[in-house]
Amino acid sequence: MIVTILVAESSTSSKVLTLENLNPRVKSVEYAVRGEIAILADTLKNKLAQGAQLPFKEITNINIGNPQQLKQKPITFFRQVASLVENPELLSDENREKVEALYPKDTIERAKKLVASAGGSVGSYSHSMGIPYIREQVAKFIERRDGFSSDPDSIFLTAGASPAVQLVLQCMIDKPEVGVLIPIPQYPLYTASLALFNGQPVPYYLDEENAWGMNIADLKKSVDEARRNGTDVRALVIINPGNPTGQCLTEENMRDVIDFCQRERLVLCADEVYQTNIYVPEERPFHSFKKVLKSMGSSYENVELFSFHSISKGMIGECGRRGGYVECTGIDPKVIDQMYKISSISLCPNVQGQVMMELMVNPPQPGEPSYELYKNEMDDIYTSLIRRSTKLASAFNGLEGVTCNKAEGAMYLFPQIRLPAKAIEAAKAAGKQPDAFYSLEMLKETGVCVVPGSGFGQQEGTWHFRATFLPPEHTFDEFINLLENFHKKFMSTYRD
Amino acid sequence: MIVTILVAESSTSSKVLTLENLNPRVKSVEYAVRGEIAILADTLKNKLAQGAQLPFKEITNINIGNPQQLKQKPITFFRQVASLVENPELLSDENREKVEALYPKDTIERAKKLVASAGGSVGSYSHSMGIPYIREQVAKFIERRDGFSSDPDSIFLTAGASPAVQLVLQCMIDKPEVGVLIPIPQYPLYTASLALFNGQPVPYYLDEENAWGMNIADLKKSVDEARRNGTDVRALVIINPGNPTGQCLTEENMRDVIDFCQRERLVLCADEVYQTNIYVPEERPFHSFKKVLKSMGSSYENVELFSFHSISKGMIGECGRRGGYVECTGIDPKVIDQMYKISSISLCPNVQGQVMMELMVNPPQPGEPSYELYKNEMDDIYTSLIRRSTKLASAFNGLEGVTCNKAEGAMYLFPQIRLPAKAIEAAKAAGKQPDAFYSLEMLKETGVCVVPGSGFGQQEGTWHFRATFLPPEHTFDEFINLLENFHKKFMSTYRD
Numbered sequence: 001m002i003v004t005i006l007v008a009e010s011s012t013s014s015k016v017l018t019l020e021n022l023n024p025r026v027k028s029v030e031y032a033v034r035g036e037i038a039i040l041a042d043t044l045k046n047k048l049a050q051g052a053q054l055p056f057k058e059i060t061n062i063n064i065g066n067p068q069q070l071k072q073k074p075i076t077f078f079r080q081v082a083s084l085v086e087n088p089e090l091l092s093d094e095n096r097e098k099v100e101a102l103y104p105k106d107t108i109e110r111a112k113k114l115v116a117s118a119g120g121s122v123g124s125y126s127h128s129m130g131i132p133y134i135r136e137q138v139a140k141f142i143e144r145r146d147g148f149s150s151d152p153d154s155i156f157l158t159a160g161a162s163p164a165v166q167l168v169l170q171c172m173i174d175k176p177e178v179g180v181l182i183p184i185p186q187y188p189l190y191t192a193s194l195a196l197f198n199g200q201p202v203p204y205y206l207d208e209e210n211a212w213g214m215n216i217a218d219l220k221k222s223v224d225e226a227r228r229n230g231t232d233v234r235a236l237v238i239i240n241p242g243n244p245t246g247q248c249l250t251e252e253n254m255r256d257v258i259d260f261c262q263r264e265r266l267v268l269c270a271d272e273v274y275q276t277n278i279y280v281p282e283e284r285p286f287h288s289f290k291k292v293l294k295s296m297g298s299s300y301e302n303v304e305l306f307s308f309h310s311i312s313k314g315m316i317g318e319c320g321r322r323g324g325y326v327e328c329t330g331i332d333p334k335v336i337d338q339m340y341k342i343s344s345i346s347l348c349p350n351v352q353g354q355v356m357m358e359l360m361v362n363p364p365q366p367g368e369p370s371y372e373l374y375k376n377e378m379d380d381i382y383t384s385l386i387r388r389s390t391k392l393a394s395a396f397n398g399l400e401g402v403t404c405n406k407a408e409g410a411m412y413l414f415p416q417i418r419l420p421a422k423a424i425e426a427a428k429a430a431g432k433q434p435d436a437f438y439s440l441e442m443l444k445e446t447g448v449c450v451v452p453g454s455g456f457g458q459q460e461g462t463w464h465f466r467a468t469f470l471p472p473e474h475t476f477d478e479f480i481n482l483l484e485n486f487h488k489k490f491m492s493t494y495r496d
Numbered sequence: 497m498i499v500t501i502l503v504a505e506s507s508t509s510s511k512v513l514t515l516e517n518l519n520p521r522v523k524s525v526e527y528a529v530r531g532e533i534a535i536l537a538d539t540l541k542n543k544l545a546q547g548a549q550l551p552f553k554e555i556t557n558i559n560i561g562n563p564q565q566l567k568q569k570p571i572t573f574f575r576q577v578a579s580l581v582e583n584p585e586l587l588s589d590e591n592r593e594k595v596e597a598l599y600p601k602d603t604i605e606r607a608k609k610l611v612a613s614a615g616g617s618v619g620s621y622s623h624s625m626g627i628p629y630i631r632e633q634v635a636k637f638i639e640r641r642d643g644f645s646s647d648p649d650s651i652f653l654t655a656g657a658s659p660a661v662q663l664v665l666q667c668m669i670d671k672p673e674v675g676v677l678i679p680i681p682q683y684p685l686y687t688a689s690l691a692l693f694n695g696q697p698v699p700y701y702l703d704e705e706n707a708w709g710m711n712i713a714d715l716k717k718s719v720d721e722a723r724r725n726g727t728d729v730r731a732l733v734i735i736n737p738g739n740p741t742g743q744c745l746t747e748e749n750m751r752d753v754i755d756f757c758q759r760e761r762l763v764l765c766a767d768e769v770y771q772t773n774i775y776v777p778e779e780r781p782f783h784s785f786k787k788v789l790k791s792m793g794s795s796y797e798n799v800e801l802f803s804f805h806s807i808s809k810g811m812i813g814e815c816g817r818r819g820g821y822v823e824c825t826g827i828d829p830k831v832i833d834q835m836y837k838i839s840s841i842s843l844c845p846n847v848q849g850q851v852m853m854e855l856m857v858n859p860p861q862p863g864e865p866s867y868e869l870y871k872n873e874m875d876d877i878y879t880s881l882i883r884r885s886t887k888l889a890s891a892f893n894g895l896e897g898v899t900c901n902k903a904e905g906a907m908y909l910f911p912q913i914r915l916p917a918k919a920i921e922a923a924k925a926a927g928k929q930p931d932a933f934y935s936l937e938m939l940k941e942t943g944v945c946v947v948p949g950s951g952f953g954q955q956e957g958t959w960h961f962r963a964t965f966l967p968p969e970h971t972f973d974e975f976i977n978l979l980e981n982f983h984k985k986f987m988s989t990y991r992d
Contacts, residue, residue, distance in 0.1 A: 016730060016761050016800055019830040023670045023693075031840050042623075069620035079583050087579035088570065090598070098597050102586070118816065124565035125808075125815040127538075159655055159818070162842045170692075174519045192841045196666075197519075234512060265512050304512055312621075319621040320614065320847035322655070334515040344527050345688045346658045351816035352848040 028195045030455075031188055037439055038063055041449040048447075056447030060479045062467045063449045065243075065411045067317030070470045075316060075377050077107060077370040078359045084111030085122050085355055091115065104369035110362075114355050122351045128344035130157025130325070131351070134358045138325055141361035146291035154328040154336065157357060159349045160319075161273045161310040164326035166193050168269060168306050171339055172235060173199040179231035181222060181266070183214065185414060185456035185464070187243040202226040202233055205459060208416065211405055212245035214238075216256050223264055235267040236260075241274040241286065241409025244456050244466035246389075248284035248408040254292040258303055267304040268293075273324070274410040276314035279386045284408045290329055305329040311356045313411065315381040323353030323360075388469040388476065389413065395480045396467075399487045411468050414453065419463055423494035435463035441490060446482040524691045526951075527684055533935055534559055537945040544943075552943035556975045558963045559945045561739075561907045563813030566966045571812060571873050573603060573866040574855045580607030581618050581851055587611065600865035606858075610851050618847045624840035626653025626821070627847070630854045634821055637857035642787035650824040652835065653853060655845045656815075657769045657806040660822035662689050664765060664802050667835055668731060669695035675727035677718060677762070679710065681910060681952035681960070683739045698722040698729055701955060704912065707901055708741035710734075712752050719760055731763040732756075737770040737782070737905025740952050740962035742885075744780035744904040750788040754799055763800040764789075769820070770906040772810035775882045780904045786825055801825040807852045809907065811877040819849030819856075884965040884972065885909065891976045892963075895983045907964050910949065915959055919990035931959040937986060942978035 019027070045059045061069060068074060080103050084090050090099045091112055099108065117133035118124060129135065135152035142150035158164040170193075172178065179200040182190045186203075194201045204222040206212040219236070226233050238257065240249045249257075261268045270289040278286045290307050293300055311323035328336055343349075363378075364370040389407040396404035396415040404415035419427075419434050427437030435452035442465075443449050453464025471479065515523070541555045557565060564570060576599050580586050586595045587608055595604065613629035614620060625631065631648035638646035654660040666689075668674065675696040678686045682699075690697045700718040702708040715732070722729050734753065736745045745753075757764045766785040774782045786803050789796055807819035824832055839845075859874075860866040885903040892900035892911040900911035915923075915930050923933035931948035938961075939945050949960025967975065 015798070015826075015828045015831075016763050017668060017831050018828055019834070021670055022831060022834055023667055026667050026834050026838055029837060029841070031837055064621060066621045067619075068617035069615050071616065074584065074617060074619050076585070080585070083579045083583035083586065086582060087575050089572070089576075090579065095598060098594065101594050102591065102598075119565050120567065121564035121570060121816070123563075123570050123814045123816050125560060125562045159846060160842065166842070171519055171522050172513060174517055189841060196838070196841070267512050302511070318619045320617070320619050320844065322844070322846040330511075332511045332514055335511075335513050335518060338515070338518055338522050341525060341527055342522055342692070345525070345685060345692070346656065346662070348816065348818070350655060350818035350846040350849060353846060 025196050025198050029192045030195070031192045035455065037436070037443055037449060037451065040440070041443060044443070044447065054447065055445055056482060058447055060446075060448045060471055060475070062469070062471060063451045065313060065468050065470065066319050067411075067470050068319065071472050072317050072381065072470065073377070074318065075374060077364055077374045078316065078318065078356060080104070080107040080370075081110050081114065081359055082352065082355060084108060085114050085118075088115070088121075106364060106368045106370050110359070114358060118351055118355075122355065124351070126348045126351055126354065128348050129153075129155070129340055130349060130354050134354050137358050138327075138361050142290065142327060146288055146294065148291060148294035150290075150327065154331070156326050156328075156339065156343060157349050157354050158324045158326060159322040159353055160312060161271065161308040161324035161326075162189055163349075164308050164324050165189060165269070165271065166196075167339055167342060168326060169193045169199065170197050171335065171342065172267065173197045175232070176200070177230060177232045179226050179233040180269075181219065181233060181236040183237065183239060183242070185244050185453060185458055186237070187239055187271070188455055190237055191457070200226070200231050202231060203457060206242070206245055206247070208405065208459070208462075211408070212242055212247035212414075214249070214253065214257075216260050219257075219260055220264075223266075233264070233266065235269055237269045237271065238289070239271040240289075241277060243271075243274065243410050244412045244414045244451075246405065246407035246410045246412055246414065248278060248280075248286060250284070251287045251292055254287060254289060255296060258289070258293050258296060258300060262300060262303050267306065270305060270307045272307055273310040273313045275309065277385065277411055278409050279389055280408050286409070290327065293329065302330060304331050306331070311353065311360050314360070315378045315385075316356075316360055318356050321353050321356050322350060323357045325357060384473050385411075385469065388473055391476055392467065392469045392480070395483065399484065400491050402487070407469070411470060413467050413469060414456075414464050415467070416462055416464050420491065420494045420496045422496055423490070426494060433463075435465055438463070438490065439465050442483070442486055445486045445489070446479070448479055448483055521692050521694050525688045526691070527688045531951065533932070533939055533945060533947065536936070537939055540939070540943065550943065551941055552978060554943055556942075556944045556967055556971070558965070558967060559947045561809060561964050561966065562815050563907075563966050564815065567968050568813050568877065568966065569873070570814065571870060573860055573870045574812065574814065574852060576600070576603040576866075577606050577610065577855055578848065578851060580604060581610050581614075584611070584617075602860060602864045602866050606855070610854060614847055614851075618851065620847070622844045622847055622850065624844050625649075625651070625836055626845055626850050630850050633854050634823075634857050638784075638786065638823060642784055642790065644787060644790035646786075646823060650827070650832065652822050652824075652839060653845050653850050654820045654822060655818040655849055656808060657767065657804040657820040657822075658685055659845075660804050660820050661685060661765070661767065662692075663835055663838060664822060665689045665695065666693050667831065667838065668763065669693045671728070672696070673726060673728045675722050675729040676765075677715065677729060677732040679733065679735060679738070681740050681949060681954055682733070683735055683767070684951055686733055687953075696722070696727050698727060699953065702738070702741055702743070704901065704955070704958075707904070708738055708743035708910075710745070710749065710753075712756050715753075715756055716760075719762075729760070729762065731765055733765045733767065734785070735767040736785075737773060739767075739770065739906050740908045740910045740947075742901065742903035742906045742908055742910065744774060744776075744782060746780070747783045747788055750783060750785060751792060754785070754789050754792060754796060758796060758799050763802070766801060766803045768803055769806040769809045771805065773881070773907055774905050775885060776904050782905065786823065789825065798826060800827055802827070807849065807856050810856070811874045811881075812852075812856055814852050817849050817852050818846060819853045821853060880969050881907075881965065884967075884969055887972055888963065888965045888976070891979065895980065896987050898983070903965070907966060909963050909965060910952075910960050911963070913959050913961065916987065916990045916992045918992055919986070922990060931961055934959070934986065935961050938979070938982055941982045941985070942975070944975055944979055
């Protein structure tokens, strides 16, 4: 009896909602990009702000592809229009002269057009798939890019590519046996979302020795093995250009992938958010899967493709605004209807993100007042990104035991670090993966924040980290110097 | 053999992803607010735009609480600051004079502070829970409102209240037996999200005869019955002020609810997005559940409360921007950690929504340059909403067989329509709920778009629709006149 009473008391004083009875799918999610190391970086940043003495003067966040956090200047045209659409007063005839002293004419015209497309105010809920006019503009952009038609009613504007990916995966997974092929290393959005929606990640490995290439034989092996084990493999995720690996696929390779999807009955999910971050354009230009698929003719008409894009990457880097889209090619209209229904529960993607998507797909054209500045700003960022990626890769390759493929695309390097056995033991003793141990030490010594490779997946027994090359160019010498000193010290501490 | 080959062919030519193998949770979602009638309204709007002759000149969208779609002018101060934060040029010393000719000084200062709080650009990803400075401002707002402390680290900024509600429900439901008490009628976000996350809605009825009041005996009956049937009832959703029903709870009633939650071990989810839409403030002021809970003293410390708020409602109506928050009171910190992890998968809520949240909780103060205009704009919208709600309720009450409670709060009326048996038969013949049938006819005849009560739930055998009172005041006479004529015609067509 006493026991019963005690239990009852403990039960009323404890919480209803606890870690124990939380959704196990939520608990199973791992998301390293904003994990322990990122949280420590925030803590250290606050300490520095409060005047603490640390071995470094600032935190260098090369963990996330967040260009404007690293002082990348936003593109003037985009922000001028964004500013005008917010303030109806600026578009009134009454203020015309004052406003024209601050804004080029094409920005004013564009803003008026966008406000009208939003039904007169960017403060209204839009259509749950996004403002029809903006979806039309996205479709036209895709048509210009690919040379094949695009249907605005197959395009969902979303609050970034991540919710678009989640929308697709959430619809696709109807039982725990459903599997989705994901690259290893991968952007952890995919494993996190699969964990959340109770599907199976089916890994296929990118070949580090071969510039992070993919090959069909490996894909086939992964599919066959998973299917033998009872997994209903239903889709293939490809990140092109790669995150965290930075490679660009050749058109030939893409044709093989599409053919493979048709033969194996796989929905192709093409994460193409880095499509303008292309650093060796002659050798490795970007091709969209949509274009390659359409170019393969009517015998591939039945292939199902979701293509994702974003305003967060490229030379735009408008991450905080949250804007993206998914284009559905060959998808059953009834499936699109269901996606629309699910989108409507949260009413609409934020209109400011939609507006930026329109600006991204319709930049200023030669002859327009904003063109020259726009072109210069974009070119400056682009050429600097190429220089920065080369410089950082070369610095990594200069470190003892480190090798690093060059970035053909995207915003990241993914160097491999060969750690001494003692370092691996020290990591074990600290209860950490060796690359997480290394990255934590790096942060504590240098203020440089990276993401350990174990957060993305990697071949067993290899260790990596992901680093963006986004910090301002003038800071590279200093933080590279800090990294080099740290690495030397780390290696001599743990040398076998 | 031939059959086998045919099947194989049909299987390769058919889709991998079909309605049949889609996530059954996705398929089971119902979301009437943007259902058939809303879609027809869009179609008719397009037809009108293309010059079609219809029995009305425009679509009157009183189906969604979307004030700016219905020409509500955005609050100048909010938009001025929103405009300034977008355009770094406007905040430079170089342009100071030109900018001060267009913007009051306090808007410029505020914009600078907000850009700094975003790390120098509103184009950066923020902390996944939202910008720390803005969470601090929200906490201070809550403290001023309630007189009790609030912790910024228990506040998640979100892209509107809807994703905040979904985040909480997604975490809370760990098995299909988990039940959540929801009011009937309810805002369909709740049933839709419960369907999506595979939980059980446990309905409790609001009492239409008693101004849509709730009583503890009914709640108790609902909980007991559900628990007897094996449902693990874990939470209680209250929408206060009510949507679609417009009632405001008394403090006494709220104390009883909190006491009930403690006794029954229920997490309280308080949807308080209409907290400033209060139309009989002396009789029915707004009290937050947080304040009432804290005022009940330490013996109620263990009660777990999620409180939701939004920038979409009130007199602000910045729906398209998507901004909201959830404050967690008495929630296990380990649960908050899991919510943080899930939020981080989509990186961050859009920064523009966060900025507007800061403006909402820190409006201009007496003596500041923007105060007077701000005050006048807010007062004008507020007093007009009161007049409009009264006028529309009175029009509904004047219709044969229709009764309508007045709106104590929120943005909606939820009249009951007593339909003739013939109309109910006609609806059945058309395969529709009687109120959906009535609402569709209304749309086709008048261009007025409402949401049928069956989308919100209602006592069996009663029929309602939800109508906002948000259209511009000068249009009321015309669309009320259309409604009256339609109703007369409808009733005489179907009179028994």
